Amino acid sequence: MRTREHVLVVGGGVAGLALAAALDPRRVHVTLVEERPERAGAGTVLAMWRSGRVALDDLGVGERTRSASLPAERAVLRDAAGRDLHDIAASLWFTPRAELMAALEAALPPSLSRLTQQVTDPRALATQVGADLVVGADGVRSAVRQHAWAGTAPVVTDWIALRGHLPGPPERTATEWWGPGGLFGTTPGPQGAAWFCAVRGGRGATVDPAEALALARGHFADWDPRTREVLAAVGGQADAQRILLAPRLRTSADDRLVLIGDAAHAMSPNLGRGANEALEDALALAAMVHRHGTKGAPRAFSRRRHLRGQVLRTAASVGLRAATTRRAAPARDALLRAAGSLS
Template identity: 50%
Template sequence: MTQRPHVLVVGGGIAGLSLAAALDPERWRVTLVEGRPERAGAGAGLALWPGALRALDRLGVGEGLRRDSVAPTDGALRRPDGRALVHLPAGRSGLRLVARPALLEALERAVPEQVARRTEEVADPQALADRLGADLLVGADGVRSAVRRSAWPRAVERPTPWVAVRGTTATAPEVSGEWWGRGRLAGISPVPGGTYWFLAWRSALPGRDLDPAAALAEARAGYAGWDPRVSALLADAEPEAVLAQRIHVAPPMRSLVAGRTVLLGDAAHAMTPNLGRGAAEAVLDALALADALHRHGPECGPAAYQRRRIVVGQALRVTSGAMMHLATARLPRRT
């Protein structure tokens, strides 16, 4: 009997779980390694675009996620004072908004029981792959990817000028959309069971994972005088219930494959969050890699995956950064 190729997946988030769920356990031996198996985090809202939903249908979880998600409502792009600049009808885009924990739980259920699980922080992915006898090492370990650094030592994540504060409330939003101006961005959208809100602005707050209380204090000062629908969310926010982070992005990547090592998801193209494409692209990366491996095997599959996905991911990374610069631009005041 031919031995199944062994795929070592480092990272048990959206990208890693999607790949583990998509690989046929009759053809592949899969080991999934995650340093933080609880992965709870904040209940951030995620956008599932139609292509990602079709991919999730293939994993058997699309129908359930449609039930556990909501469609976007009509919104607008507004000035800080709330006056609408552009109305944004929801239309029939097929987009769904889901809470991050719901997506992770659905993907967990889709992972075959044959997948081996390990709980450990991976400092040396190449050594772990050698020790386990892996034929393929997949970096699905996010923007701070240890796998990426192990194969591309100069490809280090980059801090941006922006910090982001995100939270949820248990009440439905009165309004949805985004507010741009004065070098700041705010957004409100519906999620199942309530509202997801987010802020981003240029900040000198130190550190990668920020003190939520300090970030909220800076936000309340900076967003003073904004649309009351934004300031009310900030007034009610509690530090222990928000996620406050310096936004980091992946470096430009000319290749996603180096020998037996492959990158997907945020490890390959982590972008600023304002386009809402990170989760969807992670799922699409995973399904594209699984398809390529099933069709071409471990030797040629990674190259086929790269041909299919590298341009999309890198283009979105650049575009999202450009949109963030535009959204948080400081325009001169009229005199």
């Protein structure tokens, strides 16, 4: 007779690794399937909010990630011309994505089963490995989501996100520039600083980094000189991707299947919350599996986390519009300056 339940986790990103680390191996056997394990450390830094840091503590990797993270002592918001809109003492941490993934890897139990393959039919794979529950932790393009709920392809936006490292002296401030049609930022980073920006650029399927950089250099040409300096200093080094969003979902769970992380609520990255939410999802689902077993966990998880994910996804899109508006910029800037003078 089987003593442990069996969970199939599709996707070994932040959400999938965190879930595999959080499930008690004495009670649950986990099979983790990842199609491209070599991509695990891609990306630059992730802003870690207090809730994300608490989640890392709960996973037992708080100290390790904290020691690899870079704190920002101030967060500054500027308009496109470089005028301060808001300047606050901050308690943000920027965690190199590679370090976060390495810490989560180190927390995985030795009993974990791993497969390297692209999942196209998650229910068939669950039957094949004998899993009781399928967890779609397979990101914004989620094959699990699209298999379980028809018509849930990702939403393709006309925004392109670029990011990269900026070697130099250690950056201690997180700075963001907001202006018409674009957003630019610099943060602490493992090579000194990291940078990111978002610009509008068609809806084609592929994004060529060199073309995206040229687009960004054109867009930010008459912004604060600092944005131009950064884009000049990075040469050809940039990671560029189209911003895709998860579609609006009425539910992210059924009796034997549940979505977590970007598969459920991929949002535009301007809030800097996606990985934090992925960690929180993973811990919440693990707690539900321990409490209710694999049968009751999906619905219980959905009751606790689904609405929050959908609200944040919408809030991020509204936030991106507010940051990059032309028409409402004067009112927005006046409000931000007024808020700054009160604090």
